[in-house]
Structures are given as C-alpha cells and as structure tokens.
Amino acid sequence: MPTIVVTPPAPNLRMAFMDAMEDNGVDYDRQTDGYWIYLRESQTDLWEQLVSKFSLKIEDTDPPVFF
Amino acid sequence: MDIQARVTGNLDYEMNTPVPGMQLENVVIHANDRDIHGILKPHGNKKHIVLWAGSVFKNSKQQRTSPIALAISDRVASAGISSMLLSYSDYPAQGNDLSRCVQDTKYCLEFLVNIGYEKIILVGHSFSGAVAISASQSNENVIGLITLASQTLGAQTVSHVAPRPLLIIHGLADQTLGPHCGEQIYSWASQPKELILIEGATHRLWDRRDILEPLLVNWIIQKLQ
Secondary structure, eight states: OOEEEEEOOOGGGHHHHHHHHHHTTOEEEEETTEEEEEOOGGGHHHHHHHHHHTTOEEEEESOOOOO | OEEEEEEETTEEEEEEESSTTOSOEEEEEEOSSOEEEEEEEOOSSOOEEEEEETOEEEOSSOEEEOHHHHHHHHHHHTTTOEEEEEEOTTTTTTOSOHHHHHHHHHHHHHHHHHTTOOEEEEEEETHHHHHHHHHHTTOTTEEEEEEESOOSTTOTTGGGGTTSOEEEEEETTOSSSOHHHHHHHHHHOOSSEEEEEETTOOTTOGGGHHHHHHHHHHHHHHHTO
16 A cells, blocks of 8 residues: 655646545545555556646655654 | 614624614624624625624724625625624634634624524634634534635534535645645535635735635625525
8 A cells, every 4th residue: 555645736736636536535635745645556557547637746655654 | 873782592792883874783792701793794685694704803902804804795795695704702812712713603603693694604714714614513504614725723624514515715825824724624625615726825815806806706696696
C-alpha cells in the first residue's frame, strides 16, 4: 500500500480531482505540502489513469511519517 | 425611538430601529447567560434570510462590519431576501472561543426561526467558517452553508452539513489560511458540495469583489428560490 505525495493540480481542476478520488474509492488527505494518496495494491492501474488525466506531478513515494 | 420587546421561547429580544423608515434594525438577543447583538435587514415578504456569523465586530470603542456582508445583503435584498449580521457576545473579550461563538450563532438561528424565518443560509468567514459549520448542524431551517476562507480547526464535522448544499470559497493568494484549508474542508465534506478557488484573492477575499460578489449573490438567490 504505497503512500504517494503529489503537487496539487491546477486550481480549476482540484475539485474534479478530489471528486475523482472519492468516486474511485482512493483514500487521500490534503496537507500543506500537497495531496497525500494512500493507494491500495489493486488501484495501481486506476492511479496511472488519474495521474495522466490530471497531469499530476509526484513529489515523493512512501515519505517518512512523523508522529 | 421605537423599541419592541417580545418573548420567544427561551429567548427575549429587543429590536431597535434608530431611524424611522430605515430597513435596518439593531437587535439584542437576551439569552440566559449573554446578550448577543446583531443587525437585521428585513426585506420583502419572503421568509428567507442570510445569517452572517461574526460579521460585526463590536466593542466599547468601535464597531466594524464586514464589507462582504453589507454589500451582499444589499444585493440579495432586491430578490426579497433578508439578512442578519451577527456580532458574537463579548467580542473581543472572548476572542476566538469557538464553542461560545457557535452557541451565539445557535441562539441567533433560534431567534430568526421564532420571528418567522423558515429558510436560512448561514455564512461564515475565516474563524466564523468553522463556527457556521458547527452551528448549522442542529438547525433544520438552515438550508445551505457558505464558508469564506475558513479555518480547518472546528470544521472537521462538515460532513454533517449534507444533504444541504455547501459552498466553500478560498483565495489562492490567502497567506493567513492557505487555500489548502478550503481544499481540506472540501475533502471532509459530503455531496452536494462546491469548491471555488479565486485567483488573486487574499484572506479578505474582497480584493476580488468582481468575482466574489456575483458568485455569492447567484448562489444565495438560487438556493433560496
């Protein structure tokens, strides 16, 4: 279950991006440094489509988590 | 000076029209433990009103009113929609006491229902965005909610606003509470919901009045039709 951090898409696409995440059952969280995506193994192909559709820029994969 | 005093449920209130003929009334709501001040701008015969939480900042020395609330109140008046501008009790002594301000807003909602308003849109800017989210949940007369550059603290229960429509507006140039706050609230909310990010708008939002004003007026009139 990788965690992926992406730069927010263009402002006019952000609502549609979040709707797409919800519609497809992808867990995510909006943080100050971008969108944190919590991907399931079965969502890899779907994720590739979303990356392409919203021209997402991946900043980090499995970043360290601080508690 | 015309002062009316009535008893409505658990609340007493006074309505004071300082200038006869003016469509603007200073209201004092006497709750058990506090007095809450507001400006009521009744228009037309419709039982529809917009409540602007925390839009009047009042202390012993001065009173400031949100330019957004004032302007939009005037614009929706032509559609027969009334407005109430609410000042939190004991501001600023209580500062940003979320639970107290939520209770003030709930008292005001109760007051508006008691005097006959049936459909209410609740609006909150910045800190008051979170206040409006919390206060709306216990009142079925609230049929829609607008947050303007809202903080996220206290907004985590925003999913309970549904199925009523929610409009979230945030400025992309907001350096007080960045636009990620509006996006985060959107991510917590349930449909129907809408997120508008305004290019060039700071935390005040009014610097993009050209976008904000028609957006608010159209949304309010559409939802209250």
